[in-house]
Amino acid sequence: MNFSLTSHLIGAAGSNVDYGETFEGLMQSTGFLNLDWGNVVMILIACFFLFLAIKFKFEPLLLVGIAFGMLLSNIPGPISDWIYHPELWVSESVAVNGVDYAKVLNEGGLIDILYIGVKTSVYPCLIFLGVGAMTDFEPLLSNPKSLILGAAAQFGIYVAFFLAVCFGFTGPEAASIGIVGGADGPTAIWLTKALAPDLLAAIAIAAYSYMALIPVIQPPIMRLMTTKKERAIVMKPTRKVTKQEKILFPIIIIIATCLFLPSVAPLLGCLMLGNLLRECGVTARLSDTAQNALMNIVTICLSVSVGATAHYTTFLTTKTLLIVVLGLVAFAFATVGGLGIGKIMCWATKGKINPLIGSAGVSAVPMAARVSNLEGLRAKPGNYLLMHAMGPNVAGVIGSAVAAGFFMAVFAPMV
Amino acid sequence: MGDITILDALVISAIGFAIVFVVLIILMCIVMLMGLAADKGHVITDKFPKLNKLFKKKGAESSEETDAADITAEQPLAAGTCGELTLIRTEERDAAMIMAIVADATETPLNQLRFKRIERLDDVRDGAVKTAGNGAEVK
Helix, strand or coil: CCCHHHHHHHHHCCCCCCHHHHHHHHHHHCCHHHCCHHHHHHHHHHHHHHHHHHHCCCCHHHHHHHHHHHHHHHCCCCHHHHHCCHHHCCCHHHHHHCCCHHHHHHHCCHHHHHHHHHHCCHHHHHHHHHHHHHCCCHHHHHCCCHHHHHHHCCHHHHHHHHHHHHCCCCHHHHHHHHHHHHCCHHHHHHHHHHHCHHHHHHHHHHHHHHHHCHHHHHHHHHHHHCCHHHHCCCCCCCCCCCHHHHHHHHHHHHHHHHHHCHHHHHHHHHHHHHHHHHHCCCCHHHHHHHHCHHHHHHHHHHHHHHHHCCCHHHHCCHHHHHHHHHHHHHHHHHHHHHHHHHHHHHHHCCCCCCHHHHHHHCCCCCHHHHHHHHHHHHHCCCCCCHHHHHHHHHHHHHHHHHHHHHHHHHHHHHC | CCCCCHHHHHHHHHHHHHHHHHHHHHHHHHHHHHHHHHHCHHHHHHHCHHHHHHHHHHHHHHHHHHHHHHHHHHCCCCCCCCCCCEEECCCHHHHHHHHHHHHHHHCCCHHHCCCCEEEECCCEECCEECCCCCCEEEC
């Protein structure tokens, strides 16, 4: 566009400013002249996720932030200069020399600064601190066999990992995709940022979307794999757990687990520290902060920065579509694994264990346990399985962290 | 970088799944031992009287705490309370769970519900078993 006439007219009135150049610069900086089809598609996708989160309450605490981050980073034009610079995080020089944090602090935008917390694993670990402070491990302590169900439900992780390799993903990428089956957002983010950072946005969105869809995904599989008689099994109340057991649990678990898999220490360490703050009885203020203020602050930073990594240049690919499909496969097989072992335990105990609690082994707390409870109630009114299902549910959190630790130990040296 | 064959993927999957099971089974054994120690703690204290004395001291302290709690309980009820809830053969944990389920099922906030009595029904009444397991009557 030519502003020379405007500049000439205003200049004639005695101004020293080159208005032509100023207007041209302003025009060039607007998003309209830099609009690409990818921007439009991503803005529409971001608005769709916002709609799902707000209207249907699909994991709103995270999806709103993720979708808004996605919206911000895909607005065309030099807005990206102020928000996010993908080249600071994913480029050939970064692959060789690692991230230059001095450059990030000097040249980075708002999201770049927030993204440091993702890249350094600080956010997922702090989220686990809050989760630990919010989790009551009593159902697990009163019925330790729940841990077997929590392990069985990690089946989906390995099925998805295997299929991802078959579809041509590299080992580290396949591991990051497989961990979606753990139904644990922070764990998925923790592993993906280390093994396949370019897939972070797609994997985080798949993980949180499917977690929100658990009440849709799981019930048909539960009904398919169990008989009505099995679903109607009423489980006996479990034993009461002492305060000492609750205090000792996080201390002993972190020692035992980290001796086997040191790579899992950051995640499980924070989970168990949060739980110790809750149970020890002398750190009520810290526990309260971990559960509320800290958790909320980290959730905002994590969700917005992860969403912002979904730039159309990296997000609108066939890989993303495959991740979405494999994520669904992972969730389905995780449910199958939990139910399968649940049925075996039901048979072994001569009908004392309701196999429905097995599907709660996917670690989406407490959504998966609520789904088991609802299916139990549908089969037999008054058959409340919530407390029994919470055991495998929290065991699933430990199980998915162990699975992620295993992948980290195997694939981190290859990246 | 990091490319693996399908056979590698199969082997890694099998090993990974086995490791998750092994670690969680070990944790299960630890938790079971903790539970056993908690349940059979009195057997140990009977065998070692010195330990028993230690526990007695703690017991005395805890009885003082109980007394303090009783004093607190005698204080007048706070403003806005729904009054007292009577639990009959029902543990506090189960009662809390039942109240949460009722609030969820009726979609009513807990502070708008009033529970007067929660009684466990596991007796045979009129020749028929009313409820079993964790069944409860809520009033």
